[in-house]
Amino acid sequence: MSDMEMSAGAGGHAGVMEESPFAIPSGKLAMWCFVLSDAVTFSAVLFAYGYLRVGSADWSTPFQFVPSVLNGLVMTFVLLTSGLTMLAAVEAAKAGRTAAGTRWLWATCALGALFAGMHLMEWRHMIEEGWRMFQNPLGGSVHFGAAFFSITGLHLLHVLGGVVALAVIALGFPSGKYNRIDVEITGIYWHFVDLVWMFVFPLVYLMNAK
Amino acid sequence: MTANESAQGPGMKFFVAVWIGLMCIVGIEVIVTYRHLPARDLLVWLLLLAFLEAAIAVWYFMHLKYERAALVWSLLPAFIFVVFMMDHVWPDAFRVATMRLLAQ
Numbered sequence: 001m002s003d004m005e006m007s008a009g010a011g012g013h014a015g016v017m018e019e020s021p022f023a024i025p026s027g028k029l030a031m032w033c034f035v036l037s038d039a040v041t042f043s044a045v046l047f048a049y050g051y052l053r054v055g056s057a058d059w060s061t062p063f064q065f066v067p068s069v070l071n072g073l074v075m076t077f078v079l080l081t082s083g084l085t086m087l088a089a090v091e092a093a094k095a096g097r098t099a100a101g102t103r104w105l106w107a108t109c110a111l112g113a114l115f116a117g118m119h120l121m122e123w124r125h126m127i128e129e130g131w132r133m134f135q136n137p138l139g140g141s142v143h144f145g146a147a148f149f150s151i152t153g154l155h156l157l158h159v160l161g162g163v164v165a166l167a168v169i170a171l172g173f174p175s176g177k178y179n180r181i182d183v184e185i186t187g188i189y190w191h192f193v194d195l196v197w198m199f200v201f202p203l204v205y206l207m208n209a210k
Numbered sequence: 211m212t213a214n215e216s217a218q219g220p221g222m223k224f225f226v227a228v229w230i231g232l233m234c235i236v237g238i239e240v241i242v243t244y245r246h247l248p249a250r251d252l253l254v255w256l257l258l259l260a261f262l263e264a265a266i267a268v269w270y271f272m273h274l275k276y277e278r279a280a281l282v283w284s285l286l287p288a289f290i291f292v293v294f295m296m297d298h299v300w301p302d303a304f305r306v307a308t309m310r311l312l313a314q
Contacts (some may be wrong), residue, residue: 022281035272036285040292047296055306069240076236083271084229091222114268191271197284198263202256206243207229 031185037190038158045151046203047093052143053207057160060140061137061208072205076197078157082111090187091157093180098173101183105170108190110165119156123149148204157202158193189191228270235263 022029053059063069089104130137131145169186172178213310242255274282 021278022284023278024281032281032285033226034292036289039289043293043296047299050302051299051306054300054303057307065244069243073236074238077233080229080232080236083267085226087225087271091225188272191267194271195267198232199260199269202239202243202260206239206256207249207253209243 016073018135025185027181027185029128031188035188038192039196042154042199045154046199047146049151049203052141052147053202056141056143059138060136060138060144061210062138062144063205063209064130065209068122068207071122072201075115075122076113076201078111078118079194079197082091082115083110083191085111086187086190090180090184093173093183094175096180101180102170102174104185105166105173105186109163109166109170112173112190114160116156116159119152119159123152144208151204154167155193155196158196162186162190225270228266232263232266235259 020026020029024032063072077111085104085107089101089108092104093100126148131148133146133149134142136142136144165186169178169182173183239256239259242259243252247255274285
């Protein structure tokens with residue numbers, strides 16, 4: 001069964017309908033459109049951060065290598081590795097290896113949860129140091145906290161949403177409730193979350209390293 | 211190309227190599243950061259490396275390379291246009307940095 005037929009349902013009208021110009025299932029196209037709009041959202045947030053940083057004469061650069069940058073590096077390793085396990089899940093699902101696909105989905109889910117946990121610990125550490133949305137314990141621009149918590153918070157929300165989505169797909173994939181197309185679509189979302197971090201880590205952590 | 215063909219990938223060995231490449235780029239970002247370059251130079255380097263990482267991730271991890279060109283040409287120009295339009299905030303940001311109150 002082709003991807004298009006699987007998406008439309010074997011008993012649907014896929015056979016008599018004109019082929020999609022993109023030759024992908026509608027769900028996958030919808031996810032690409034969502035990724036595009038979400039990329040614009042993150043771009044806007046990162047531009048706002050850049051605007052605040054350029055416009056503030058007393059911008060703080062509080063991140064020391066240990067613990068903040070090192071923690072960010074480990075988080076990057078965890079998230080990039082989760083991208084690899086997601087790829088393994090997609091490859092296994094495409095090959096019809098349902099059990100292996102499910103295992104890789106759970107592995108991705110676990111790595112996503114680990115990333116979220118590390119991120120929350122980083123937040124706790126900063127809050128204990130006195131950082132708030134509009135409070136800077138170093139006495140510099142108060143916009144730092146607003147930018148940091150907004151950007152990383154929006155990304156964390158996406159990670160948590162992805163972990164829930166992965167768990168739902170992993171629960172329904174073995175029973176056939178969800179198919180390989182659903183695994184692929186979730187994969188596109190997860191890799192996007194990974195991609196956003198590729199900008200957040202250098203721009204928010206490394207640019208503010210001591 | 212059919213939908214089935216478009217979904218084919220090169221296999222896990224290749225993806226592991228890409229993953230190692232991405233980790234190397236992250237390592238280069240950290241090394242560049244601690245060379246204590248001027249902020250503007252550091253920003254340029256980090257953005258170049260981040261865009262390289264993102265392009266690799268979109269192309270291989272998100273399988274855009276294996277989709278029809280029509281999908282690529284539908285998605286990328288729209289994104290580039292929006293980012294280009296957002297890029298117009300910078301003169302105002304620099305104006306804020308140097309803004310002074312009018313003399314009484």
